[in-house]
Structure formats: C-alpha cells, structure tokens
Amino acid sequence: MWIQQVHLTNFRNYPRLGLELAPGRNYLFGPNGAGKTNLLEAIRVGAHGRSHRGAQDAELARWGTAAFRVRLKAAGSRRSVELEVTWEQGTGKRATLDRAPLPRLADVLGQVPVVIFSPQDLDLVQSGPVFRRRYLDLLLCQVRPAYYDQWLEYQRVLAQRNKLLRATGGTPPPKEQEVWDSQLVATGGPLIEDRRRLVASLNEVVPGLQAAVAGGREDLQVEYRPGVLLPPAGDPAEAFHRHLVRARPLERRRGTTMAGPHRDELVLRLDGRDARATASQGQQRTVALALKLAEVELLRRQGEEPVLLLDDVFSELDPGRRGALLRLLERPGQTLVTAAAPDGVPPARGDDRAYQVGGGHINRCQG
Amino acid sequence: MIQELTRLPGVGPKTAQRLAFFLLAQPIADVQSLAEALLRARQNTRQCGVCCNLTEEDPCPLCSDSRRDRDAICVVERPADVQAVERTRDFHGRYHVLHGVISPLEGVGPEDIRLAELLRRLGEGTCREVIVATNPSVEGEATAMYIARLVKPLGIRVTRLASGLPAGGDLEYADQVTLSRALQGRREL
Secondary structure (H helix, E strand, O other), rough: OEEEEEEEEEEEEEEEEEEEEEEEOOOOOOOOOOOHHHHHHHHHHHOOOOOOOOOOOHHOOOOOOOOEEEEEEEEOOOOEEEEEEEEOOOOEEEEOOOOOOOOHHHHHOOOOEEEEEOOHHHHHHHOOHHHHHHHHHHHHHOOOOHHHHHHHHHHHHHHHHHHHHOOOOOOOOOHHHHHHHHHHHHHHHHHHHHHHHHHHHHHHHHHHHHHHHHOOOOOEEEEEEOOOOOOOOOOOOHHHHHHHHHHHHHHHOOOOOOOOOOHOEEEEEEEEEEEHHHEEEEEEEEHHEEEEEEEHHHHHHHOOOOOEEEEHHHHHOOOOOOHHHHHOOHHHHOEEEEEOOOOOOOOOOOOOOOEEEEOOOOOOOOO | OHHHHHHHOOOOOOHHHHHHHHHHHHOOHHHHHHHHHHHHHHOOOOOOOOOOOOOOOOOHHHHHHHOOOOEEEEEEHHHHHHHHHHOOOOOOOEEOOOOOOEEEEHHHHHHHHHHHHHHHHHHHOHHHHHHOOOOOOHHHHHHHHHHHHHHHHHHOOEEOOOOOOOOOOOOOOOOOHHHHHHHHOOOOO
C-alpha cells in the first residue's frame, strides 16, 4: 500500500498542508525544527490513531488551536482507502474510513500498514520491557484485529485484580480471588499464545535482516520470556493458575499481580548475549532497525506492502551500515526518509522524489 | 435546574440546558403534572422482596404470577434487563435483579449486590437452574463465575447466555469481537 496524499489542518507546525507523495522513495530535507518529524508523526497518527512520540492530543494541535485533522489517501493492491483522524478539545479523537465514521479510534489500525523508525526506537533495545511488549502488541494489533480487544479485556481484568489486592491488603476472600485468577488466566492465556506465535515468525526474518544491516557479522535472535512460568509440556492454563497460587505471598507483600503477560520480556540476543546489557550504541541501533524491518516483513506477509517512515536514521549510522540500509530500501514499497541535508543520503534516482521542508510548507525540489 | 438535570444518565450540559429551557417555556400545569408523575413514581416504587426488581407492589407481578415456572431463575444486572428478556416471551421462569456487578475498581464487592437474596431464594429448594444473564463485560463475566461458584455446590445447574452473532444480521457487518467470540463458541452441525 502507498500513501498518495497527506492533508493536514492545524497539526503541529502545519496550519494547512496538502502533500502528494510518490509510490517509491520520498526524501524530505530541511534543517532541525523545520517540521520533518511532525509530518511523519502526522502520518503515524492518521494510520494508527496516536503519536509514536507518546504526545498528548492537545500537543499535536497547532499552538493556539483546539482541533486538528489528518487525512490520508492510500492505494493498495486490492483497494484504496481514505482515512481521517480528527481531534477536538472536549470531544476527543475520532476516525473515519472512506468518510464513514469508525465505531472506535482503534479500528484504524491495520487499514494502512505503516512502520516508523525514529531515534526514539533505541528504547526498544535500551529501555525497560514495556517498550518491547508495546512493539509486540502494536504488531499483533495490525496482524490480528481481535488482539486489541483481548488486550483491552486483559488490562481491565488486571486493573480489577490489582485493585482487589490493594483493597484487601493482599488477602482477598478466597472465592473472589479464584474468580479474578480465572479471569486473568482466561484473558491472559491467549495473549501469551499470540505473542509466542509472533516471536516465532519474527525469528524467521530477524537474523537475516540483522545480518543484512550489519554486513553479516552479527547474529540476532529474539527470545520470548513469558511472565508466567510455563513448563515445556502440560496445560498452560493450569500452569498459569499454579504460578498465581505460588505468587500469593509475594502478591500479599506487593499488593499487585505478579504473574501474567503484563510481565512478559523479550530478550534480544546479539551473538548469544543480551543486547540490552552488552551491545554498543551502534549495535543497539542496528538491532532496533532490524526489529523495525522485521515488522515491515511480517506486515507484508499479511498481503499489503507497508509504508516505511525513516526519521533521521542515516545520520546515526556508520557508512557501512548506511550502505546496507540503502540496499534494503531497494524494496518495492513506499518509503519516506527525512534528513537535515542531502549529503550522506543517496542521490535521487529516476522515480525518487525530494522535498524541501520549512516554515509549515513542503515543496517538491526541482530536477 | 440545569445542574440537577446533568446528574441524569446520558444527559450532558448541552442537553440539560435544552431540557431546562424547554420546561421553562411550558405551561405551569404541564410542568406540575410532570413533577407529580416523577414524585409519585419514585414514592410508589420499591424493590420486590423476592426478586429485587423495581415494583409498585410487593411481591412484584412477575413473582406473584402462579403460571410462571418456579424451577428456573434468570439473573440479570438491572431492572431494564428483565424487560429485555421478557420481550422475547421465551422465558417462563422467574427473575433475580442484582442491581450491579462485582467490580473492585468501583468498590463493589459480592456483598454490595443482591446475592444474599438470591441464595436465600435458592434455599427454598424449588429452583433447579440458574441462568446467568449478566452483560458480556469483564465484570459481568466475573460475576457470572462468582455465582457459579456459589450455586453449583447446592446441586443447582448454572448456565450462561451464549454470545454470538445478531440474528438477521450480515456477517460482513459484525464487529470483530462478536465475530471472534462466535467463532470460539461455534457448534457442531
């Protein structure tokens, strides 16, 4: 799928913007603060319903305004779609698909597959497990729309169970404890199953991508470590229950749920060692990039070529890795690349397009 | 008046304002009869001593109707749910209204809903099946499971409403949750 047009109203530094994109590679050049990242963020808001930078909705509206609009027109192999996400102070965010309102904002997910890679994605490797769980969840939401509802249900059960633990000093009446334990297992079990399957598919593509970006010198494997002790054989639901029973003394002390997929970890093994602890900054950047490219690969298997947004990545890579990434971009899909200046980024080829970004405008470069 | 109206469910500040201005433009007699109707309805309504449904007579007409089966009780969250099941005319047993569901986040425990009343009724020994018709929400499911744990040891059958596709609907328009639940609960042909 590729994005043909982006229309923005009062989004970040853009009062109004109408931008036509090319199906292949689109380069966006401009100094820092010109609004390159804002454009990628707008596309991400249009395609996923929220910012990749964790920004609040009010921050996305242009200074002094109380509403914004993002409209994407995209064409795929089977169909074309028009997605619109609007936000208004007081009423919140809403989404429409082909001008018809969607029941929920989350229903935009999966309509226009978009993968964004930005400097913040180093968090995937460097920071806490929550970032890696979020990576799995976002991918699963796009691969299997029902996953989002399962996830929501689990979060609700978890909140109820934690509240019960806190309200009773960690010792709820046995019958209530049993009910929430069962609900936790019933809603959490499928999440673990889905994540396990996803990690298995990731391992089919991640080693090859890491080797390609790092020039074949490094081996990357993804290891799923569920937040529930699961023996290799036997009924997983029963094992989950057993773990909850065993965790009771600990839960009494901490007043919070100590077993379940909310404690899952994803260990990134670079040449056998945990990349979070031992890899260099450059290696960690490559690992994060490989995970993002794996996301592209898995979304492609769903039937539509995803749009890849690369935010200022070339400046952070050494020349060898930069070249490797450029070769990977010789792919069929649409890519948007931002950079401060054209140097270090390849000269535009036949169907590539270059734009100059600044002052709330984006103009196509001539020649 | 606007502030009072905003406390009603489903009424925001805008609707409250519209209602208030509408009432102010009406003849005094009309407003008076509305006010009296509200007051009378509230004064004459209480919970049925048997099923806890809202009623003007105690026991309520459903509980005192001798033609209704005594061997099945349908447990619902709210009085409005009784109306919904009644509209089907397919259920000829009795009801029990919980007035809520278990929800620790809202500070509602099993002792805050009408479960003790249900157990007392079951102790009479005429009921052989409890049909749990709480909403298919996280809290509704938890309450259903809690009821099952209380009631099954009494040797009474506990069933739960099936969840699935709306009748007469198009598969293509069913939402994902409903459809995947229906898929999980599929049956042999």
